[in-house]
Amino acid sequence: MSNLEGAPVEASDVRGRVAELHAIREQVRRGPSERATQAQKAKGKLTARERIALLLDEGSFSEVEPLRRHRATGFGLESKKPYTDGVITGWGTVHGRTVFVYAHDFRIFGGALGEAHATKIHKIMDMAIAAGAPLVSLNDGAGARIQEGVSALAGYGGIFQRNTRASGVIPQISVMLGPCAGGAAYSPALTDFVFMVRETSQMFITGPDVVRAVTGEEITQNGLGGADVHAETSGVAHFAYDDEETCLEEVRYLLSLLPQNNRENPPRVASEDPADRTGEALLDLVPADGNRPYDMRKVIEELVDDGDYLEIHERWATNIICALSRLDGRVVGIVANQPQSLAGVLDIEASEKAARFIQMCDAFNIPIITLLDVPGFLPGVDQEHGGIIRHGAKLLYAYCNATVPRISVILRKAYGGAYIVMDSQSIGADLTYAWPTNEIAVMGAEGAANVIFRKQIAEADDPEAMRARMVKEYKAELMHPYYAAERGLVDDVIDPAETRSVLIKSLAMLATKHADLPSRKHGNPPQ
Secondary structure, three states: OOOOOOOOOOOOOOOHHHHHHHHHHHHHOOOOOHHHHHHHHHOOOOOOHHHHHHOOOOOOEEEEEOOOOOOOOOOOHHHHOOHHHHEOOOOOEOOOOOEEEEEEEEOOOOOOOOOHHHHHHHHHHHHHHHHHHEEEEEEOOEOHHHHHHHHHHHHHHHHHHHHHOOOOOOOOEHHHHHHHHHHHHHHHHOOOOOEEOOOOOOOEOOOOHHHHHHOOOOOOOOHHHEEHHHHHOOOOOOOOEHHHHHHHHHHHHHHHHOOOOOOOOOOOOOOOOOOOOOOOHHHHHOOOOOOOOHHHHHHHHOOOOHHOOEOOOOOOOOEEEEEEEEEEOOOOOOOOOOOOOOOOOOOOOHHHHHHOOOOOHHHOOOEEEEEEEEEOOOOOHHHHHHHHHHHHHHHHHHHHOEEEEEEEEEEEEEEEHHHHOOHHHOOOOOOEOOOOOEEEOOOOOHHHHHHHHHHHHHHOOOOHHHHHHHHHHHHHHHHOOOOHHHHHOOOOOOOHHHHHHHHHHHHHHHOOOOOOOOOOOOOOOOO
16 A cells, blocks of 8 residues: 555555555654664664653653655665654653653664754754753764765754754753764753763764874774763763663653753752751761861752752762752752862862853752852862863852852851852852851961961971961961851851751742843853
């Protein structure tokens, strides 16, 4: 009744045509061939439709343009025109909320992008922007379809333009489930979050063969652009997982913490964790001695609902923590120094990591909680020559530009420029609290005493005793826990055990916050 390899043949009646339609749909569902499917499985990868089924709520997927075929000729393409043209597009729901998705089908042309393939992606991106719903891309493609030449390259340009137009308007999530090379890698880099799967996904601008030819360096695909490289070294990937099932489940979790678009608030859920729960454990988690390290993650677990949070960029720039969580059911973004890593100092990578996270939170109406325990910016020639000034300014700019509710809590140290940059009251924090262990100062007491009392120490009969005395005097005068509160730079000094309830009450008050920025096309943030 139909020619499944070419154009449909005419059926004699409506029932015949419907039967023909169902036969074509079945072919589309199966894909190009069983052999191609087995080749995909042999690489340890799921098919595009299996991935979509894991991402979306069961039975919710509606496909767009499943019968699309390319119109290219030459190089044998005219005799090979599979349905979908190597990309599956459509929408469904995640936890009952609309989500748009496109997934490369590596079984067809290796998932390579041609003109028809690109047009399908452009259409689903436009639909997501118009509907105001998140867009998830499941990437598993070999780059531009060489046989179609510049038309394929222009297709990427259309994707990049839409990524940029959607930025800060709808959440965009890229899930890397196979190769992504050359210019194709720029689309994920333009999105809000990048997920990768170990061993099977790679991202790079130039592959190992080109690297070898140009520089003589020998390296594998995973060594050059694998999940661990991008999660730990480059910072390109926010998340890395061992298998596709876990990866896609975490994508669903992330979506549950994000709003549909920039005009909505994140979904609030009922919490069984009491809002007035005290955190007595906090009194023992954080040592009073500012030189002793501790794990800030344990502090976060004690504060948030049920100890549950999603850390962003967990393995990159580990001296700062960025996480999404909930307080009394409200989604919050948490930025916290991590004393366990580099004593929690700010450096180039930590500044970039936190700045991008703050911008994301501000774009999508997520309040920001900042937990401070920062000794300053990391000193060193490499940091200065690497541009710590402009990179640190990115963090400062992000905080100053954010209009969402902003609450900071100073646990221990908050020294120098790092104190100002980490959402101090002077740059616009709505509320600033401090624990009785806080030390807010230009620098540590030892360093300050060496500068201020250099002459007295040098002339003393016992310089070390004089230094100790001056350090004690400086602490007593300028670094006691209530110095900043007495001058209105801290709204209150609170019992650490009451931090959760204080934050929840403050967030409830700030829920209706409205702030206007000056009229402008856009700012010009530090680069």
